[in-house]
Amino acid sequence: MNIIKNILCVLFGLLFINAGLDKIFHYMPVPPMDMDMQKVFQAFITIKWLMPLVAIIEILGGLLFILPKTRTLGALVIFPILVGIFTHNMIFYSQMGLIIWAVLFIIWLWVIFENWGKYKKLME
Numbered sequence: 001m002n003i004i005k006n007i008l009c010v011l012f013g014l015l016f017i018n019a020g021l022d023k024i025f026h027y028m029p030v031p032p033m034d035m036d037m038q039k040v041f042q043a044f045i046t047i048k049w050l051m052p053l054v055a056i057i058e059i060l061g062g063l064l065f066i067l068p069k070t071r072t073l074g075a076l077v078i079f080p081i082l083v084g085i086f087t088h089n090m091i092f093y094s095q096m097g098l099i100i101w102a103v104l105f106i107i108w109l110w111v112i113f114e115n116w117g118k119y120k121k122l123m124e
Helices: 002-025 035-046 050-066 068-091 095-114 116-123
Strands: none
Touching (some): 002 050, 050 068
16 A cells, blocks of 8 residues: 555655756647636736746655655645635636536545644644
8 A cells, every 4th residue: 555655655746856957948739718717827927936936836845745755744835826726717607617627636645644743843
């Protein structure tokens, strides 16, 4: 079971690293967007510091999530990104996006529950 968790965590981390690097280098094709999505995307581009910040958080969180020793911290760093993914997909009614988010959230929850003792120390 530990091997499966490690493989899932590495894939999880690589997914976020890839997403962060794409925000910086723009190497993945952008799917067609409706007018509402184009307005949101333009707003994100207008705020010059927002996309680099999200990219750095995704890359850092992904790297921390890959390494077992720092996975607990990585789960905390990735949480705001997961909330953003969920909110975005709920607003734009993306069923496929919600399915992908659910898989990511289950992996994230698994890591949270396995390391709950470490988080309890933070809350004391």
